[in-house]
Amino acid sequence: MTALFGLALTGRRVVVVGAGKVASRRVRRFLAEGAHVCVVAPAASDDIRRHAQHGDLEWRDREAAAADLDDAWFVLAATDDPAVNAAVVSWADARRIFSIDVSDGSRGSARQAASSQHGDLAVGVVSTEGPDPARIRAVRDAVAAHIDAGGVDLRRRRTHEGRVILVGSGPGDPSLITVRGRQALSEADVVVTDRLGATELLVTVPYDVEVVNVGKSPDNHPVPQHEINALLVDRAKRGLVVVRLKGGDPFVFGRGGEEVHACLEAGVPVEVVPGVTSALSVPALAGIPVTQRQVAGTVVITSGHAGADPTAVAAMVEGATLVVLMGVNALPGIVQAGLDAGAAPGMPVAIIERGSTPQERITRTVLSDAVRSAGETGVKPPAIIVIGQVAHPELLASAAAATPHS
Incomplete structure (x- = not known):
């Protein structure tokens, strides 16, 4: 049985031995997480070379040595030589550093999950027996698609700090909302919606989510802007996640800036999810x-x-x-x-x-x-x-x- 844990690598040193196709793919992920990446290999892919030229990572242009692992938090052995990978993993074990051997999943002390990000949730899939990357990626993609389509209720169950998420829903076609915008709807305790935009998406939110319609038409503004601002702040201060669903993009004639200002002035955390502007x-x-x-x-x-x-x-x-x-x-x-x-x-x-x-x-x-x-x-x-x-x-x-x- 494999115990599953997440490793926080932001700002921490990760050593990658090898610089081929597999290493390049993993390096992108480490960089995206904010790790300080050191690649050790006598030859490198064009992708890794470019990252090194831009200063995104350190490339040591030579064969690896045990000392390269000094001060590392995580090690990836990704050469095309199983013997070299085994040696790197043994160096990591001696230093009590978590490691992965891409050529043999039975070696090393960690396994890398095929993961997807959904707002502040990450979902990962690993194999508990022999490695099978294509299989776990297929499962990851199916789970991610189900979540991003609104198939999972992402609302928090424990008491938490309230916040506001301004979501641009696009010009009207519900398929044109961004992935992050769709995720935000699945997190909402309250949705404050306009009359325009992809309002069809509201039929997918759970019945116990409060939906407040503050929509305007050219000659009818039933809810003044200052009342909308107060509504967002009030619900967030009750510890709720409030999605402000707006047509198009929140910052293109959507008065999103005023709503963000009201939230910040009240000390309410606010996130802006850009939308596909109708313009x-x-x-x-x-x-x-x-x-x-x-x-x-x-x-x-x-x-x-x-x-x-x-x-x-x-x-x-x-x-x-x-x-x-x-x-x-x-x-x-x-x-x-x-x-x-x-x-x-x-x-x-x-x-x-x-x-x-x-x-x-x-x-x-x-x-x-x-x-x-x-x-x-x-x-x-x-x-x-x-x-x-x-x-x-x-x-x-x-x-x-x-x-x-x-």
Whole structure:
């Protein structure tokens, strides 16, 4: 029977003897954990050489000696010579240093788990008999996929300090939330949600999770921002994990900065999980690249609440891409300001309603006709407005035809 323990290697010296493919793979993991890695080998893979050149690790360009293990906390014997690996493990045993022999799992005093990270939880799989890396990786991947899909309740069972996690849920398609965002929902005792974004994910949270809807629409703000801030702080101070589920990205016109400030001011720990912002993803899903070589090298993102500010007007005049969020009601003023400043009347415009969802609809027009077209098609929020040559419906086809193929 193998007793399983986790080793904290951050800031501690790890010695890797060997520098081939297996060693390179393990070295990346040690570096990711913040270990101080020393590789000892007369020849090294390109990957290890590059890490050494960047100062990520120390590479001793020679055969290993017992003294290389001095001050080490952990040793990995990963050469292609079983006799050398056996010697390295014996040196480690003599020094009471945990070690792994990659060529023979029966030697050495430790076994490396195939692991996955899920927020503040790590899940590891090891074989208690002969080593079988492909098998334990397959089990690890299956378990990780189940957890990350929301199949496991990750809420803490013991009393703990409350905290707030701001999660960007993306533009609306639930599959576009990040892995960390999905994990955070599985940790939540409370979810404070907007009206937009991937709210479909809420059907997956356990029934005893408190869900508070504070969503706004253009003309209806039932819960003022200061009350939302107070709600987050109140629940966290009760020792609960509060997920603030926001559409798009929390820091792109999502008032996430205000909510973080409120938490920090109240002494509440807060984590920000970036989201896929609708400003970039919704045009992309509609086949509109907001930047395109030889078409537009600059993109300006603005809010309809700002109206036709000088930067937005300059973008239309100078040929940059202008992306307007929450801009349906402000469209007439933005269009008129652009035309008055000299923007081309034939500048392409795309208005994308409910992007990334089954209800997505795209209205294509030009700047001088944008207001009329929006009225005729009955454009309604939420919508992303893209103004610029990148919104031309034939852009990608023409760019592909003009690009030489090797």
